[in-house]
Amino acid sequence: MSTVDSPIEKVALQRARALLKAPVARDPALAAVAAAALFAVSALALATVWIVLPPVFSEAPHAATQGR
16 A cells, blocks of 8 residues: 555644653652742732831720710
8 A cells, every 4th residue: 555545644643652652750849849939929018018027006885986
């Protein structure tokens, strides 16, 4: 049988070969660095808010009834 008369489609064959290839190993350290960076940024943001905002002072409920 010649290659022109092949019943297998070239696109389907290329897709099948691509699916059979071994997956490319990715470096898991990049995910750990990204998670650590996100944690550091969120911790710094929380610390900044904690320092910048003034404390909330409210009167006790019984102080309003004692004639203040």
